[in-house]
Amino acid sequence: MGIRLESNQSIDWARNTGGDGGSHPSNILDNAYALGTINVNGDTPVILTNEGPDMGGYVCLCTVATGER
Numbered sequence: 455m456g457i458r459l460e461s462n463q464s465i466d467w468a469r470n471t472g473g474d475g476g477s478h479p480s481n482i483l484d485n486a487y488a489l490g491t492i493n494v495n496g497d498t499p500v501i502l503t504n505e506g507p508d509m510g511g512y513v514c515l516c517t518v519a520t521g522e523r
Contacts, residue, residue: 456493456500465497484511490518 486509487493491502495512 455505456502459492459499459501461499465494465499481511482513484509485514487514488517490520490523492516492518 487502487507489502489504489506492515493500493502493506493510493512494515495510499515500506501518
């Protein structure tokens with residue numbers, strides 16, 4: 455689970471499609487997710503919470519500081 459962040463602006467990716475692999479540009483190699491990470495799956499940023507995933511393949515922009523949560 456997570457908190458979806460809504461915006462009127464879209465994310466400008468370096469490439470428009472996933473190319474031959476067919477994956478979205480936000481999909482990268484598997485990596486660990488920290489609690490409070492802002493994870494971008496597709497074009498939707500999500501703040502990952504306690505019940506969120508701990509590993510996956512989407513871009514993690516940054517992590518919200520513990521003191522701010």
